[in-house]
Amino acid sequence: MAETRKAGRYIVPVAVAGVAAATIGLVPALAASGDPDLPEITAQQLIEKIAASDTQTLSGTFRISTDLGLPLEGLASGLTSGLGGGSGTADPSRKLTELISGSHTLRVAADGPERQKLTLLDGSDEYSLIHNGDDVWAYDSKSKEVFHEKAPADAGPKDTPKAELPGTPKQLADEVLKAAGDTTSITVDGTAKVAGRDAYQLVIKPKQAGSTVESVKIAVDAANGTPLKFTLASVEGGKPVVDAGFTKVDFSKPAASDFTFKAPEGAKVTEGGAEKAAGEKDGPFDGPLPEGLEEAFGGFGPGAGAGKGDVNVIGEGWTAIAKIDTGAPAPKTDEAPKEIQGLLGSFGDKVTGKFGSGTVFKTKIVNALLTDDGKVYVGAVTKDALVNAANAGK
Structure with a gap:
């Protein structure tokens, strides 16, 4: 492909x-x-x-x-x-x-x-x-x-x-x-x-x-x-x-x-x-999104199975949230390069709830919650909606 x-x-x-x-x-x-x-x-x-x-x-x-x-x-x-x-x-x-x-x-x-x-x-x-x-x-x-x-x-x-x-x-x-x-x-x-x-x-x-x-x-x-x-x-x-x-x-x-x-x-x-040889990368923006993320971002249709790396879609329409289980704990911010630490700190909010703890990365349209145990909730919804979805354990 x-x-x-x-x-x-x-x-x-x-x-x-x-x-x-x-x-x-x-x-x-x-x-x-x-x-x-x-x-x-x-x-x-x-x-x-x-x-x-x-x-x-x-x-x-x-x-x-x-x-x-x-x-x-x-x-x-x-x-x-x-x-x-x-x-x-x-x-x-x-x-x-x-x-x-x-x-x-x-x-x-x-x-x-x-x-x-x-x-x-x-x-x-x-x-x-x-x-x-x-x-x-x-x-x-x-x-x-x-x-x-x-x-x-x-x-x-x-x-x-x-x-x-x-x-x-x-x-x-x-x-x-x-x-x-x-x-x-x-x-x-x-x-x-x-x-x-x-x-x-x-x-x-x-x-x-x-x-x-x-x-x-x-x-x-x-x-x-x-x-x-x-x-x-x-x-x-x-x-x-x-x-x-x-x-x-x-x-x-x-x-x-x-x-x-x-x-x-x-x-x-x-x-x-x-x-170029198969699999060679040009840089961090090379190619489209990974298949799972493309499904999550490309219309929020019915999700795939619940296996690690698959996408589940919670809700529908404008408030749909894609849930992705990466299967691995979230990387620790303090272990990242200083430039990345500053970047994450500038647009990430620490949040807690029944799900545990995590970080919400926010823009004016798309927000994403990355939990410390490696689950990702993303959608064009508010921070509270992401936290509620994570608390519901869906």
């Missing part, structure tokens, strides 16, 4: 942000003066419009802002120092983790499923990720390094690496709508102008109490059903957890030259993935 592992690396490893998007939904924050006067539409009709949208070509610029409520400078430092992560590489699995915090401007282009390009703009420096057929290229203008990955010669179309545009409103909206169910309220809340386009605003909210998600707002192009803006907000208030939207967009076919790439003379080229 090397190709599957490889393809997953190009769906931005936005760590907890990606988990939040894939697991639950996202939220509001869109209102503007001069909202367009559009024909009325029901929520069901708008969802059908998104599902029927078949936008194959586009180019434009969008902004993505992420605020997980994490000490992200410490996180980056701790992971680099404590886990041996490198720097100065064009590998997308490392470079795109920058989207985990702050605000970023990205330029995108797409021409069907075989050609996409994303450029992360950072002052005068640019980082480009290009998918053209069987090839995926990445180039960091600052370090002048190139990363290249190619599918094996005998790979079929389904095995070709797909460099999906990470964090786009379309990708985020699809994940939210897949997760919506009977525990969700979906309404249409007016209209808006986004990137010069008329749009409807779809609002998604949990019906259940105890979720950390306040709501999700998706601005949907009134003409073609393409999501143009996506905002996720936490019940904690403050800045949105994720706010991603186009500032410019054009749905005409981009030039073929937009997707061609030739390594600059003198650039260091690193070949990735399929050419």
Whole structure:
């Protein structure tokens, strides 16, 4: 399954942000003066419009802002120092983790499923990720390094690496709508102008109490059903957890030259993935989540068995909690490198209860309880909900 592992690396490893998007939904924050006067539409009709949208070509610029409520400078430092992560590489699995915090401007282009390009703009420096057929290229203008990955010669179309545009409103909206169910309220809340386009605003909210998600707002192009803006907000208030939207967009076919790439003379080229020995790791963010965690974070469906390392799901909908028994006592914080100790202490709360004791690691959306005897409870729920689940001994 090397190709599957490889393809997953190009769906931005936005760590907890990606988990939040894939697991639950996202939220509001869109209102503007001069909202367009559009024909009325029901929520069901708008969802059908998104599902029927078949936008194959586009180019434009969008902004993505992420605020997980994490000490992200410490996180980056701790992971680099404590886990041996490198720097100065064009590998997308490392470079795109920058989207985990702050605000970023990205330029995108797409021409069907075989050609996409994303450029992360950072002052005068640019980082480009290009998918053209069987090839995926990445180039960091600052370090002048190139990363290249190619599918094996005998790979079929389904095995070709797909460099999906990470964090786009379309990708985020699809994940939210897949997760919506009977525990969700979906309404249409007016209209808006986004990137010069008329749009409807779809609002998604949990019906259940105890979720950390306040709501999700998706601005949907009134003409073609393409999501143009996506905002996720936490019940904690403050800045949105994720706010991603186009500032410019054009749905005409981009030039073929937009997707061609030739390594600059003198650039260091690193070949990735399929050419490496099986089992070799590039770094702490290499590849998708382990299978068990993917199930826990990917929709909270019915859990697996209760064996060690398996996932059990407690509850349903927005307040579902995944329980994982690691089968081993939790590592002692005081035995970790100093950088990691400081990181854990800055966003972990010690808790006790009938279950014993443990630590709750918190963000504005996803919280996780790691008990001292090695059980993990994780979900988009409050700290109290995690402690109650552990006390219930489920």
